[in-house]
Amino acid sequence: MLNLFFNKKSTRGRGASLKVVKKSSPLTVHFLLLKKAVLVVLLGSLLILLGLNSRTLVNDINQQRVEFIAIEGSLRNVTENDIKTAVFDFINQSMVAINLLAIKDSLEQNAWIKTVSLRRKWPDTLIINVTEEVAIARWGSQQLLNQEGALFLPSATLAQINLAELSGPSGTEKRVMQQYQIFNQLLYPKNLRIARLNLNSRGAWFMQLSNDTHVAIGSIKAVERLRRFAAVYEVLFASQIESIEGFDLRYEDGIAVKHKILMNDALLSMQG
Template sequence: MWDNHQLLKGLANFLLGASLLMLLYAGGFWVTHAPVFPVKKIQIQGQMKRVTPEQLRFIAEHELTGTFFTLDIDKTRAAFGKLPWVRDAQVRRRWPDALEIAVEEHVALARWGENGLVDSHGDRFDAASDQQLPVFHGPAGAEKDMTAMLARLRQGLKPTGLAPKDIWLSPRRAWQVGLDNDLKLDLGRGDVELRVERFALYWKDKLAALPYHIDYVDMRYPNGFAVRMPDYKAPPAQVKK
């Protein structure tokens, strides 16, 4: 073997190549892990009304670890996502020492019963808000359906000048709506939009013109509706003599 110069040359070249690879690896490891490459700047982008600079600073100081190269992007994104009003956070490295973080806030659309909020995408989240918002009452998982229904109700009720205040969805997919004048609409299942349009058609000229307080309208009839007027008293029946 020791007399085989070609074999010895090949072995020497192999060892030299292996040594160079180890040196490159060691150098790369040092470059990426050395404290001389810290993250010095965090640039926040996005229109923020609910997320405060103090909250962002707290996350940056307590959750972000590592150098410019070793910082875990997914963990960083998740850390900013812990803030109640953050819907999404996109994180990018910017050479040589900066992170760019684009923050998207939740836009509150409705309340979910007594717990939590629903945003404009139909996603439920936990945060505090003093806004006057419609309230959803429905089974878990129905947030997106109720968000879509709210948009259709607002559109259908425009001619009446009324707006949804509460929306109920039963496990059997039946809809009821409480309006901002304390009137309750029973819309049932199926043909909900047609029933809202029919209510809007008769509200101003017929129902609102009645000299009685209306607290409930049942729109589930094929070609009509039923009305409950608590202060209505039927005239006494006349007895024929």
């Protein structure tokens, strides 16, 4: 049986439009209900499977151990064994439970390690990025200074580390390091190397070069005085540097030079 519906929206056409709607049979309705029921059952089963798989996946992740350690960064004074030893007590945990902050603290106990960053790489790798300290100079005989003038004390002996030795009152490390870098820039082009640089308690600077020549700079206009010395060094002093014991730059209008007492001069003096 057909149900007829007339579209009464427009009456100005030649005739009324006709819309025919078929009435569903009972068999069709039952088939649709069955189809929906099957779909609901399938969807429910799928959700259950997903839930079980998700629970299994979560359990697997929680139980996944660290199998590999990848070390990044340029290592000079820190060995891979140093790193593995520092993290050994922490890696017997799952990837989720491992305490990255504790590992970072453990690694940074090594004086040669400046900073450490860590990250997980699933499923089983811990990546450790290490930035080492760079020693620019010694501080006294036991400690080292980095470029920022910060002290660090490596456990190994410093006997094999060939660096300039800086010294000064406690708390002046950064100032001495900054001055050392400025002085070094002035002298390096003249083929002069600083072996020792000292700032005494009165604020005066004294220097020993790698050729054992001493340089008294004083407490005022230190950079200006050393720049003046560097400007005339090659012309006035380079050719006779082996016979010079030291320079005194503390004069306003000149440089005092102290010559070594050579063996021949000493003999002549004794004979005279």
